[in-house]
Every structure is written in structure tokens, then in C-alpha cells.
Amino acid sequence: MVDTENQDDIKIFVAVCECGINIAEIIDCEKLAEYTKNLPNVVGAKNYLSLCTEAGAEFIRENVEESKANRVIVAA
Numbered sequence: 001m002v003d004t005e006n007q008d009d010i011k012i013f014v015a016v017c018e019c020g021i022n023i024a025e026i027i028d029c030e031k032l033a034e035y036t037k038n039l040p041n042v043v044g045a046k047n048y049l050s051l052c053t054e055a056g057a058e059f060i061r062e063n064v065e066e067s068k069a070n071r072v073i074v075a076a
Helices: 004-009 027-034 054-067
Strands: 012-017 043-047 071-075
Touching: 012 027, 012 054, 027 043, 027 071, 043 054, 054 071
Parallel strands: 012 043, 012 071
Antiparallel strands: none
16 A cells, blocks of 8 residues: 655656567657656656566666666556
């Protein structure tokens, strides 16, 4: 359960997956990531070619640490 009284403590990193080119052919993943940066509690957002790989997992880990996020949303 999320403590709704401390919304200021929520820091979200959004990782947008291009799923190779499957999603990137249909959706502008860069624009989507940029849009999410303006949403409440989002402290960072980036797109990546394939989040379901070891390199993708490392990408998420590095960006969560860099942005000091305590929540992650993976859009795929």
C-alpha cells in the first residue's frame, strides 16, 4: 500500500522500451519519455532499445541510482 500522505517522497523513474523496433515503429518513444518527465513525482525518464536484456536491466539500475528514484515504471 502506498502512503498517500507523503506524496513528496515518491520519486519515479520511467523506462520506455522500444522492444527492438516493434514499438518504436508505432510510437515515438523519445517523445513519450519526454512527456512523462512532466508528470507528478517523475524524476527521470528515458527510452531504451530492449529493456528485457541484461544491458536493459543495467540501464534501469543505473538510471534509478542516478535519479534517486524509489519507484520504477517500465513501459513496454
